[in-house]
Amino acid sequence: MKLQEFIDIFDERVNYFRRFNLPESVDIYFRCMRNYYLRAMTAKEEGKPLAWVSIMCPMEIFHAMDIVPFAVDPYAISISAFAYFKKEDCVYFDIGDSYGYPADACSPHRAAIGLAASNTLPEPDLIYGTASMPCDSAVAVFDVLSDMKKVPTYFANFEYRYHPNSVQYLKTEFQGLIAFLEEHTGRKMDKERLRETLKISIKANRAMMEIHQLRKKRPCPLRARDAFNSFGMRLAGEGMPETLDFFEAQLREVRGRVERGEGVLPEEHLRLVASGPYPFFAMEILDWVQDKYGAIFVADMFNCAPWEDMDENDPADPVELLARKWLSFFGMELLYGPAENTIDYLIDSIKESQVDGSIFFTHFGCKQTCGLQKIYRDKIMEELGLPTLFVDMDISDPKVVSVDQMKAKIHEYIEMIEKKKGQPVAA
Amino acid sequence: MNAEDILAELGDIYANRHQWNRKRRERGQRYMGWVCTYIPEEIIQAAGITPVRVLGGNDETPIADAYLYSNLCSFVRSALEEAFMDKYDYLDGFVALNACDHIRRLYDVWSIYLKGKTPFTTILSVPGKISENTIAVFKEELEVFKESLERHFEVEITERALKEAIALYNTTRSLLKEIYDLRKDPQPPLTGTEAMEIVLAGMVMPKDVYNEKLKSLLEALKSRPPVPNAGERVRLLIMGSELQEPEYIRVIEELGGLVVNDDLCNGTRYFWNLVDTREEPLEALARRYVTRNPCPRMRPQTERLTRLKQMIKDYRVEAVIYECIKFCDMHGAAYPIIKRGLAEIGIPVLKLDREHLLTGIGQVKTRTQAFFESIGV
Numbered sequence: 001m002k003l004q005e006f007i008d009i010f011d012e013r014v015n016y017f018r019r020f021n022l023p024e025s026v027d028i029y030f031r032c033m034r035n036y037y038l039r040a041m042t043a044k045e046e047g048k049p050l051a052w053v054s055i056m057c058p059m060e061i062f063h064a065m066d067i068v069p070f071a072v073d074p075y076a077i078s079i080s081a082f083a084y085f086k087k088e089d090c091v092y093f094d095i096g097d098s099y100g101y102p103a104d105a106c107s108p109h110r111a112a113i114g115l116a117a118s119n120t121l122p123e124p125d126l127i128y129g130t131a132s133m134p135c136d137s138a139v140a141v142f143d144v145l146s147d148m149k150k151v152p153t154y155f156a157n158f159e160y161r162y163h164p165n166s167v168q169y170l171k172t173e174f175q176g177l178i179a180f181l182e183e184h185t186g187r188k189m190d191k192e193r194l195r196e197t198l199k200i201s202i203k204a205n206r207a208m209m210e211i212h213q214l215r216k217k218r219p220c221p222l223r224a225r226d227a228f229n230s231f232g233m234r235l236a237g238e239g240m241p242e243t244l245d246f247f248e249a250q251l252r253e254v255r256g257r258v259e260r261g262e263g264v265l266p267e268e269h270l271r272l273v274a275s276g277p278y279p280f281f282a283m284e285i286l287d288w289v290q291d292k293y294g295a296i297f298v299a300d301m302f303n304c305a306p307w308e309d310m311d312e313n314d315p316a317d318p319v320e321l322l323a324r325k326w327l328s329f330f331g332m333e334l335l336y337g338p339a340e341n342t343i344d345y346l347i348d349s350i351k352e353s354q355v356d357g358s359i360f361f362t363h364f365g366c367k368q369t370c371g372l373q374k375i376y377r378d379k380i381m382e383e384l385g386l387p388t389l390f391v392d393m394d395i396s397d398p399k400v401v402s403v404d405q406m407k408a409k410i411h412e413y414i415e416m417i418e419k420k421k422g423q424p425v426a427a
Numbered sequence: 428m429n430a431e432d433i434l435a436e437l438g439d440i441y442a443n444r445h446q447w448n449r450k451r452r453e454r455g456q457r458y459m460g461w462v463c464t465y466i467p468e469e470i471i472q473a474a475g476i477t478p479v480r481v482l483g484g485n486d487e488t489p490i491a492d493a494y495l496y497s498n499l500c501s502f503v504r505s506a507l508e509e510a511f512m513d514k515y516d517y518l519d520g521f522v523a524l525n526a527c528d529h530i531r532r533l534y535d536v537w538s539i540y541l542k543g544k545t546p547f548t549t550i551l552s553v554p555g556k557i558s559e560n561t562i563a564v565f566k567e568e569l570e571v572f573k574e575s576l577e578r579h580f581e582v583e584i585t586e587r588a589l590k591e592a593i594a595l596y597n598t599t600r601s602l603l604k605e606i607y608d609l610r611k612d613p614q615p616p617l618t619g620t621e622a623m624e625i626v627l628a629g630m631v632m633p634k635d636v637y638n639e640k641l642k643s644l645l646e647a648l649k650s651r652p653p654v655p656n657a658g659e660r661v662r663l664l665i666m667g668s669e670l671q672e673p674e675y676i677r678v679i680e681e682l683g684g685l686v687v688n689d690d691l692c693n694g695t696r697y698f699w700n701l702v703d704t705r706e707e708p709l710e711a712l713a714r715r716y717v718t719r720n721p722c723p724r725m726r727p728q729t730e731r732l733t734r735l736k737q738m739i740k741d742y743r744v745e746a747v748i749y750e751c752i753k754f755c756d757m758h759g760a761a762y763p764i765i766k767r768g769l770a771e772i773g774i775p776v777l778k779l780d781r782e783h784l785l786t787g788i789g790q791v792k793t794r795t796q797a798f799f800e801s802i803g804v
Contacts, residue, residue, distance in 0.1 A: 100766060102751075102759030104498070109760075131555035131726040136528045139555065140760030143728045147764045155726040157561050160525035160552035163571065169564045176560065336525070338550055339535035362496070367754060370496035371532025375539055 010034035025250035076111035106365035170323035207247035219263025269294035437628035501783035520547030566713035589708035614653035619686020666690035723761035
């Protein structure tokens with residue numbers, strides 16, 4: 001599937017949803033995602049370099065230099081989701097496997113290799129990867145892409161654990177990136193422009209943090225799917241004005257519901273926490289759980305991880321601010337750092353969300369989240385007295401576990417916790 | 428002693444490593460388990476503690492399987508099983524690093540569920556990139572590690588002790604390198620199986636004792652007759668994931684191969700590069716461990732390929748066996764890069780997937796035979 005087809009699908013969605021007078025934030029979300037793909041597709045004709053980037057990317061640097069960042073693996077997830085939606089086979093997994101990428105690695109990375117090997121993506125001028133995180137496959141995939149495309153590549157190394165000099169260290173890594181970009185594109189970094197871009201992302205972050213705090217309210221003022229859009233927005237448009245528009249719109253909506261005492265479900269029977277990555281190819285499962293059982297995911301592993309608030313008017317060097325911003329992101333520690341440092345925080349956050357059930361999506365390609373299963377399950381039981389359901393699945397390959405199989409397991413679990421609460425079970 | 432006797436002795440120590448170390452523990456020697464060759468043993472040694480590599484065992488892993496999901500590699504599950512089975516009850520501590528997803532989660536489970544059995548646990552942050560900035564940050568990490576050992580074990584790690592430990596380990600490295608250099612010969616005096624047995628023994632015993640044995644072995648090997656039919660066998664380099672089973676190499680060698688070098692963490696990646704004794708010790712250690720012969724956790728891969736090509740040239744390697752433990756994304760993903768890079772110099776590569784235990788060895792035989800036939804052996 002070429003990017004143009006993908007953009008067309010987003011156009012259709014925008015038009016479709018407008019007929020239903022959906023919240024402003026949803027409209028902005030689809031527009032932003034469309035524009036993100038459009039920027040990648042038209043970069044060449046606009047004379048801008050295109051960089052394939054890791055999800056752990058300081059996007060602000062690229063925006064400030066008019067270099068278009070394009071996160072390849074999330075795109076692979078979207079492609080597989082659309083293939084599933086259209087009842088088509090996503091051929092890129094097999095192409096990635098046949099290129100030599102391990103078939104038991106994370107499926108979006110297999111598909112990303114497949115997309116790159118089949119020349120389906122706009123060709124990169126540069127590649128930015130990380131040398132250490134968020135996981136082995138997400139790191140290694142950029143090595144392979146770099147070897148395949150033979151373009152200049154920069155790897156930023158993030159630490160596993162922080163020291164007093166960590167800010168200076170990460171600042172130096174980012175300065176290395178800027179020097180690399182300047183060398184290979186001939187463009188110069190404008191620090192004031194970087195500062196302005198960073199201001200936007202700090203404000204967007206503040207709004208997002210408030211949204212996810214309000215999500216803990218009873219009744220829950222945000223649908224799980226809409227909550228997850230935060231993740232996509234930040235990946236696609238960190239530092240972009242339209243991303244701030246999205247978070248501000250979503251915050252207005254959520255605040256309004258809280259002030260009116262409204263939830264997003266007609267009746268909220270059960271509150272759930274989701275851990276591990278969602279089955280992205282079938283996010284309909286989140287709607288199904290809501291519609292069928294009145295059960296809503298009020299917390300998830302991705303959005304439990306906060307970024308600390310920062311002062312957007314801090315006069316410090318913007319590259320240093322950017323380093324501080326990344327080091328404040330608890331998600332880095334949560335996914336990559338020692339579990340003993342993070343698990344208690346996660347549990348406290350879940351406690352605040354007052355959940356009735358815990359569902360862990362076990363993505364077979366993800367060694368690091370699967371490796372947390374036992375620790376996580378035991379802690380949830382110890383601290384909250386809740387059993388955890390493990391749903392085996394793949395985040396983007398429906399051939400591994402079907403949606404119906406996942407639903408059957410979730411049904412049994414919800415039946416069990418509803419009985420425990422003395423509530424009627426949906427048929 | 429002749430080479431056979433020394434090799435047998437080293438093999439015996441390795442096979443009975445837990446009993447051997449337990450006896451020394453009873454006499455007051457402290458032990459620290461480490462799990463990946465990016466951990467600078469010298470700092471542990473300088474604290475008066477004997478470092479030993481945490482390896483897997485020879486049994487199934489029913490307990491570890493309950494703690495680590497089935498997509499965690501069978502090596503870490505086996506190592507964890509050994510710990511749950513009290514095979515490492517002589518350890519005073521366990522140190523891991525952010526080597527890969529599997530080892531990170533091994534550490535998480537070990538530090539939470541085996542706290543009572545292993546009094547000191549820690550994990551090091553080792554950079555995944557070779558640069559001056561990462562060397563500097565790793566030096567800071569080593570300072571933290573050193574201080575944590577001093578605090579917990581109530582010892583002072585002096586600069587002198589560090590320098591002595593570096594000298595001791597450099598001697599080990601130089602001796603192993605000399606032994607490996609004998610394999611450049613068209614008629615080498617030892618097999619790849621034996622080479623792995625030699626390296627493994629050194630990871631689980633005190634280096635001063637080991638060095639004495641290596642010196643005797645080196646002398647004995649110099650007068651040892653060449654490996655039978657060495658000239659008729661295909662000269663191989665074996666590379667890939669953690670492999671601690673010399674039997675695996677023996678199977679390949681019995682089919683007509685001769686492993687003359689490796690890119691393994693239980694091989695050259697462990698000892699190939701010396702620590703610069705002219706530098707301040709922690710600075711020198713940081714530099715050596717970040718810039719040593721890299722495994723695929725280090726970026727960029729081009730550095731690894733360059734060194735690999737040189738090794739292939741120096742040891743007159745004709746083909747490469749690329750073994751990859753199941754679910755190892757690092758080695759699995761590096762394969763297309765290595766394969767393409769070696770194709771540029773006309774070196775064929777056979778990729779073999781494997782598990783920690785020697786299951787599926789029949790497949791290894793079949794595929795290796797077919798590979799040898801395809802390259803005209």
